[in-house]
Amino acid sequence: MAFAGFISAAILLVNAAKRAGIIPTSPFTQLAAPIAQIAAIxxxxxxYLLVSRKAGTxxxxxxxxxxxxLAGLVGVEFVLNLVFPYIGQDVVSVLRSGPLGIALTVVSMLFLVGTVIFMLALWVTSSVPKSAIVLYTASSLPIALRTVFPEIVLQLGLVGLAVAAAFLAAWMLRNVPRTAAADGVTAAQPASVTAT
Incomplete structure (x- = not known):
């Protein structure tokens, strides 16, 4: 699942580059946008599976x-990339002022709360590098509150989240084999003790 982190990071960078006008908006960039959230799942x-024994509730x-x-944000990305660009700004305003606006806000707040709780748990109970935890959490803030921050802050948040996701994915790759080996040693110890 570490590779999902690298995929998410790559798509987040594409999203940031598209928003900054570095690469043009195209059907590919619009369809790719939700993949960042799918991979982030x-x-x-x-x-969680890597730290669950120590991390608790x-x-x-x-x-x-x-x-x-993140599942909700997949839907948000579909709306932002595949619906809003093809309708008038007045219709977008009407949609944002109704139930859709409430749904977008709720999903964004859940994303922020979930990120803070999960990163706090990693900070307290795991050996995940603290710099990656801080960067992931800080970068989530402008993404969750995208209507509050200037566009440049959102773009920096996307880049920061991409870097943090790649960092966490690399940490997972370095630690999964070690955990599996440790589990194998633990499982083998009782057998060797019984034999002696």
Whole structure:
């Protein structure tokens, strides 16, 4: 599942470059945008599975909220990339002022809350590098509150989140084999003790 983190990071960079006008908006960039959240679900689940023995209910609740909100953000990205560009700004304003606006806000707040809880659990209970945790959490803030921050801050948040996701994915790759080996040693110890 670590590779999901790299995929999410790559798409987040594409999204940031598209928003900054570095690359043009195209059907590819519009269709690729939601893949960042889909891949991020895999990253969060992988991280949770790696630390779940030590992390307890705090990490479990953070992971559940994060995965739920990321699933909601997939829908948000579809709306932002595949609906809003093709309708008038007045219609977008009407939609944002109704139930859709409430749904977008709720999903964004869930994303922020889930991120903070899950990253706090990682900070307290795991060996995940603190710099990656801080960067992931700080970068989530302008993404969750995208209507409050200037566009440049949102773009920096996307880049920061991409870097943090790649960092976490690399940490997972370095630690998964070690955890598996440790589990194998632990499982083998009782057999060797019994034999002696």
């Amino acid at each position: 895999g990253l969060v689940i992988g991280m 705090l990490a479990a609740s953070g992971a559940v909220i994060s995965v739920t909100s």
